[in-house]
Amino acid sequence: MERPPLGPAGIVVDLAAIRANTRLLRATAGVSLIAVVKADGYGHGMVESALAAQSGGAEWLATATIEEALALRAAGVEGPVLCWITTPTSDYAAAADAGIDVSAYSGEELDEMAAALQGRAEPARIQLKVDTGLSRGGAPRAAWDELFTRAQQGESAGLWRVSGIWSHFACADEPGHPANDRQERAFRDALALAEERGLRPELRHLANSAAAILRPSARFDAVRCGIALYGLDPAPGEATGIGLEPAMTVTAPLLMVKDLAPGDGVSYGHRWVAEQPTTVGLVPVGYGDGIPRHASRPGAPDAAATVGIDGKPRPIRGTVCMDQVVVDLEGDRPPVGSEVVVLGPPSAGGPTAQDWAEACGTINYEIVTRIGGRMSRRYVDSETGADA
Missing domain, CATH: 2.40.37.10 (Lyase, Ornithine Decarboxylase; Chain A, domain 1)
Structure with missing residues (x-):
């Protein structure tokens, strides 16, 4: 018997599902949506996922690294982009030239940015990340005052505009976990201190996919949706009824x-x-x-x-x-x-x-x-x- 022709193993991504998920999440949250397309769009393709999310109503895109964000720009993707992992060798000037918001975790990181941004005609855009209990990236509570003070000084000097302050949940996929309340209270404390230090960010964001769906009080000005964007439940057993479509x-x-x-x-x-x-x-x-x-x-x-x-x-x-x-x-x-x-x-x-x-x-x-x-x-x- 003749052997039939075989196609290779392959991945098919339905861009309509990403658009639909974006619309659904945006409507559910009722605030701006930051579409997270890091790690090659969670395996779905970074550029294609970004464009689909934008066409579904996402106001922002987000990546982990400056290099990922610059790759979006190189592919012609426009609009606000945030990234959050940098190293002492990161090209802050290139990010600023491309209109990318870069996150800062510490006064030392702000000093590195200041050195790289000297002489620019236009201020760069930075966002400040505070650690509210994940104990990963972000300034710990003891360093918030230094971070906000140094950020305000750089803003007054015209080096940058502090466009956002943000943090990240540790247990949002467990809506009853007591850490969620603690982290939200801590984030509100951070925002109050930042205001005392003269910062007026346009974007305050804490909620990831799970919190965007399950925790209305944590939505603030925007929510960051990653896994839910691609149609997967960010809190299995908790968020299954929202109607996400796997892409x-x-x-x-x-x-x-x-x-x-x-x-x-x-x-x-x-x-x-x-x-x-x-x-x-x-x-x-x-x-x-x-x-x-x-x-x-x-x-x-x-x-x-x-x-x-x-x-x-x-x-x-x-x-x-x-x-x-x-x-x-x-x-x-x-x-x-x-x-x-x-x-x-x-x-x-x-x-x-x-x-x-x-x-x-x-x-x-x-x-x-x-x-x-x-x-x-x-x-x-x-x-x-x-x-x-």
Whole structure:
């Protein structure tokens, strides 16, 4: 029998879903929306996701690094952009020239910025990040006064305009966690102190995706939405009813079908052994493409991640390899070349990113952000029915 042609494993991103999610989040929050497109748009494509979010009503974009923000500008993306990770070698002048808001965490960082911005005709735009309890980036409470005072001095000197003050929740995906109240109170304390020191930022923002949906009191002037922008629940079990649309679908062809007898071991280390006659299929994706190696759950095979073939969940069996995985077809023999749905929205007929996260003991953010490797990425627009 002639072997059918096989397409490569690939990622399809529906830009209409990103637009729809942006509109939904913007309407839910009722304030400006900062669309976070860092890490290549959480695996969805930074530039394409940024443009889709803007067309859906996002007033701002955000990246982690200056380099990501400059890449947006190089691609022709306009509009306000915020970034928040810098190093002593960061090109503050280039960011200022491109109209990018850069975050400062400390007086020392402001001194570095001041040295780089001397002699500019127009003030740069900076935002100040305060640590309200995440204990990650941002000025700790003991340093707020120094940060605000130094920032106001630089603003008076014409070096920069303090355009925003912000912070980040640690536990917004757990709406009942007491840290949320503490952090919101701390943020309000920081805003009051900044005002005492003469700062009047145009943008005060604290809420991430989960808080944007679940915590109205934390919305302030804007919310920062990342994972929800791409249609994934930022607080599984808490925000499922809002109507987000997953934008990513990952598919691959079925390469081979074979029979196994009882006692046949599968993949490296024979960490899964057939207990009864079955059929298995070979799928050409592996950890080189971002498939978690522990997805097969060798110690708990009943909890293994699955893929979808013919609308049925097919569990991964044996160790995930760099380039391929083996799935249990349980006696079925779908044709070689059949579409394998690695992940996608429920309508795609396979597991969701959240299903993968639960099987692998991680979060949906990690699943979609790490997927890719050698996979192609294609954009569609389900509103128009055309490739984008």
